[in-house]
Amino acid sequence: MIRASKAAFISSAVAAFLAAAAGDAQDAPGSGPTSVAVSDEGRKIYEQICQACHLADAKGGGGAGAVIPALAGNRNLEDPKFMIEVLMKGRGGMPWFNDILTPSQMAAVINYVRTHFNQFKGTVGEADVAAFAAAAGKPDRAECVTCE
Amino acid sequence: MTEDTLPTRRQLFEMIGKAGGAIAMYQAMTVLGHAAETQFKGPPMLSGARKGASVLVLGAGLAGMVAAYELRKAGYKVQILEYQDRPGGRNYSVRGGDKIVEVGGATQTCQFAPGNYLNPGPWRIPHHHRTLLHYCKQFGVELEPFIQLNHNAFVHNSKAFGGKPQRYKELAVDFKGHVAELLGKSLNTGALDDKVTAEDKARLLEALREWGLLDKNMAYAASLRVSGQRGYDRAPGGGVGGAPTPSAINGLPDLLDSHVWTQMNFYFGYVMQTTMFQPKGGMDMIGKGFAKQVGDLITYNARVVKLAQNGKGVTATWEDTRTGATATASADWCVCTIPPPVLSQLELQAGDKLKAAIRAVPFSPQCKIGLEMKSRFWEENYSIYGGHSFTDQTIGLISYPNDKMHQDGPAVLLGAFANEANGLILAGMTPEQRIETALQQGAVFHPAEYRSEFLNGVAVSWPRMPWILGCTSRWTDENRAAHYQNLVALDGRIVLAGEHASYYGGWMEGSLLSGIDAITRIHQRALAA
Known part of the structure; x- marks a missing residue:
C-alpha cells in the first residue's frame, strides 16, 4: 500500500511535468535525468536540500529585508501540517518540494527538523504527507520541459 | 522590372x-x-510626458534600466535606487579581484587572470531575443557567437558505457540510425500499413534509409558512410596511408542507457537553438551598456525598506547601506523591479492581490562554478571548441569558453551548471567543497588534465546571494492562472517589472519586455490621469 501510494504520487508528478510543458522555457543545463539520489534519511536530506538556504545550523541568515528564516527554535514548526504545506506548496521565495522529495522523504526531514533543531513531540509519516497531497488534489508543480 | x-x-x-x-x-x-518569433515591436517610442511628471525606479537591473532609459526619453524625471554598488543585477560577471560574500558569511575572492570571467547568471542569448539584441546594438555592446551545439563534446551517463563519456556525435548518429532501422523494419513487416499510404510508405522508407544512414538491407551497420557522420576509426589522411577506416557503432541498449535523446531534444529547444550570442568580455557588458545611458540616475547602496503610495504619488524610504542613514524618494509613479523573495519582505502599501502574487513566486537554486585552468587542454587534446559536455552528476555539465580560442594562457571553464536538487546540494556546501566537487566530477571528461591544470575557482550559489536569495522566478500553470495578471497589474501608482513579470522567466529578454510593457501602461495612465 505504501509502495502503491508512492508510485501513484510519482507518476502523477511525472504526468504534471509532461502536461505543463507549454508555457515557460527557462535556461537549463539540459543534462537529462540526474543520477544523484536524495537520501531517505532525515539528517542527510536536511544536509542535501534544506541547508542550502536555512544553513547547516538551521539558524537561517541573510541581512535586513532579505531574511532566510531560522528552522531552529521556530514555533511555527510545532504544527507538522504547517511544514507539510510549506514543502508541498512553497512559501514566499521558497519553492515547493514535491518534485524533489517523495512523501516519505518529506516526512523524514520534517521529523528531523522538528526533533533535532527543536524539541517538538510527535512525528509524521508518509501517509500524512500523501493525505495532504490527495486533499490538495494535484501536484501540478513542474513547469517546463527544459527545466531538467 | x-x-x-x-x-x-x-x-x-x-x-x-x-x-x-x-x-x-x-x-x-x-x-x-x-519576426513572428518575438513580441518585440521595437522600442516603445513614448513621448509627451506631462511637465514635471516623475517616476521612481527600484532596481538597476535590466528591467529597471530599460524603464528609466525609455521614460527619460519620453520626458519623465526619473530616479533609480539600487541596493548593490553596481548596475546590472543578475546581469553579472565575476572577474579577478571580485569578492563574493554569501548568506552565512562564506567569502570568496576571485583569482582569475585579467580578461577571464565567469557569468554566474545569464550566459547565452537566443537569436530571437530581439529586444535584448536591439539594445545591445544601440548601446554598442559587442556580441560574439556562443557555441551551443558541439558535436565533438561529451555525454556522460554513469549508467552507460561503464561510466565512460562518449562523444555526442557518436551517440546521436547511432541513436538516429537504430531508430530508423527499427521503424523501417516495422514498415516492411506491414505493421503500419493502416497508418500510411503505399506511396508514403515508400517515400518514408527512402527517407529512413538516407536519414538513418541505413545500408541496402535497411540495416544500421558500421561503414565509411556512417563514419562520415559519427567519425572514423582512422580519419581520412593524405598519401600512402590516406584511406580512412570506419568506426564501430554502439548497440541500442547502450544508447538507451545514455539518454542521448535528452541532449538531442535540448538542442531543438526554442531558446536553445543556434545561433546564440554572448557579449565580448563578459555578460555584464550589457548592464554596463545600459548604465552608460542611465548611470547618472542611479543611487547605489540604497536598500529600500518601505514603499508607500497615495492618490498623488509614491514614496520609498531607503537606507544607505554604507552609512545607515535613511532618506526618502518620491515620485508620481513607481516601477518596482525588486525580485519577489526580497520584495515579499518589504513594507509595501499595495492591494492584497498584488501582495499574494508576490508571495506566490519562489526562486530557483541554480549554481555555477568557474574553474580557471592553466591551458586550453580541451582544445589542444580533445578538439573541443566551445559547447557543453553533459553529465548526470551533480554538476550537470561543463562548458567550454567561446572566446579566445587557440590562444595560450589560462582560461575559465564553466565547471558546473546545476539546478533543482543538484543546485541545492551545491549551495549547501562551502565554496571550497563546491569547487572540489566540480573538480572531482568534471575530471570524468578530462582525467589526465583536470587536476593538474587547475589554478583556482569560484562558485556562485544563487540561494546564498544575499541581495536576491535565488536565481530565477518559478511559475506553474496553476500559479500563473491565479496570480500572474495580479502581479503585472498596475496597483495604484506602482507597477512591477522584471523577468518574474514575464513569460520569459530567467531570461534578460523577459526583463526587458516586462519593463517596456510596465512603462507603456504607466505612460498611458499618466496621460489619462
Whole structure:
C-alpha cells in the first residue's frame, strides 16, 4: 500500500511535468535525468536540500529585508501540517518540494527538523504527507520541459 | 522590372514602416515570414510626458534600466535606487579581484587572470531575443557567437558505457540510425500499413534509409558512410596511408542507457537553438551598456525598506547601506523591479492581490562554478571548441569558453551548471567543497588534465546571494492562472517589472519586455490621469 501510494504520487508528478510543458522555457543545463539520489534519511536530506538556504545550523541568515528564516527554535514548526504545506506548496521565495522529495522523504526531514533543531513531540509519516497531497488534489508543480 | 527599380525586402519594410508605423511594419514582416518569433515591436517610442511628471525606479537591473532609459526619453524625471554598488543585477560577471560574500558569511575572492570571467547568471542569448539584441546594438555592446551545439563534446551517463563519456556525435548518429532501422523494419513487416499510404510508405522508407544512414538491407551497420557522420576509426589522411577506416557503432541498449535523446531534444529547444550570442568580455557588458545611458540616475547602496503610495504619488524610504542613514524618494509613479523573495519582505502599501502574487513566486537554486585552468587542454587534446559536455552528476555539465580560442594562457571553464536538487546540494556546501566537487566530477571528461591544470575557482550559489536569495522566478500553470495578471497589474501608482513579470522567466529578454510593457501602461495612465 505504501509502495502503491508512492508510485501513484510519482507518476502523477511525472504526468504534471509532461502536461505543463507549454508555457515557460527557462535556461537549463539540459543534462537529462540526474543520477544523484536524495537520501531517505532525515539528517542527510536536511544536509542535501534544506541547508542550502536555512544553513547547516538551521539558524537561517541573510541581512535586513532579505531574511532566510531560522528552522531552529521556530514555533511555527510545532504544527507538522504547517511544514507539510510549506514543502508541498512553497512559501514566499521558497519553492515547493514535491518534485524533489517523495512523501516519505518529506516526512523524514520534517521529523528531523522538528526533533533535532527543536524539541517538538510527535512525528509524521508518509501517509500524512500523501493525505495532504490527495486533499490538495494535484501536484501540478513542474513547469517546463527544459527545466531538467 | 530591373533590380534598381524593384525594392528590396528591407526597402519594402521601410516603406511600409514609414507609411503605417511600426505595428504595420511588424504585421507585414510577419506575413512575409519574418519576426513572428518575438513580441518585440521595437522600442516603445513614448513621448509627451506631462511637465514635471516623475517616476521612481527600484532596481538597476535590466528591467529597471530599460524603464528609466525609455521614460527619460519620453520626458519623465526619473530616479533609480539600487541596493548593490553596481548596475546590472543578475546581469553579472565575476572577474579577478571580485569578492563574493554569501548568506552565512562564506567569502570568496576571485583569482582569475585579467580578461577571464565567469557569468554566474545569464550566459547565452537566443537569436530571437530581439529586444535584448536591439539594445545591445544601440548601446554598442559587442556580441560574439556562443557555441551551443558541439558535436565533438561529451555525454556522460554513469549508467552507460561503464561510466565512460562518449562523444555526442557518436551517440546521436547511432541513436538516429537504430531508430530508423527499427521503424523501417516495422514498415516492411506491414505493421503500419493502416497508418500510411503505399506511396508514403515508400517515400518514408527512402527517407529512413538516407536519414538513418541505413545500408541496402535497411540495416544500421558500421561503414565509411556512417563514419562520415559519427567519425572514423582512422580519419581520412593524405598519401600512402590516406584511406580512412570506419568506426564501430554502439548497440541500442547502450544508447538507451545514455539518454542521448535528452541532449538531442535540448538542442531543438526554442531558446536553445543556434545561433546564440554572448557579449565580448563578459555578460555584464550589457548592464554596463545600459548604465552608460542611465548611470547618472542611479543611487547605489540604497536598500529600500518601505514603499508607500497615495492618490498623488509614491514614496520609498531607503537606507544607505554604507552609512545607515535613511532618506526618502518620491515620485508620481513607481516601477518596482525588486525580485519577489526580497520584495515579499518589504513594507509595501499595495492591494492584497498584488501582495499574494508576490508571495506566490519562489526562486530557483541554480549554481555555477568557474574553474580557471592553466591551458586550453580541451582544445589542444580533445578538439573541443566551445559547447557543453553533459553529465548526470551533480554538476550537470561543463562548458567550454567561446572566446579566445587557440590562444595560450589560462582560461575559465564553466565547471558546473546545476539546478533543482543538484543546485541545492551545491549551495549547501562551502565554496571550497563546491569547487572540489566540480573538480572531482568534471575530471570524468578530462582525467589526465583536470587536476593538474587547475589554478583556482569560484562558485556562485544563487540561494546564498544575499541581495536576491535565488536565481530565477518559478511559475506553474496553476500559479500563473491565479496570480500572474495580479502581479503585472498596475496597483495604484506602482507597477512591477522584471523577468518574474514575464513569460520569459530567467531570461534578460523577459526583463526587458516586462519593463517596456510596465512603462507603456504607466505612460498611458499618466496621460489619462
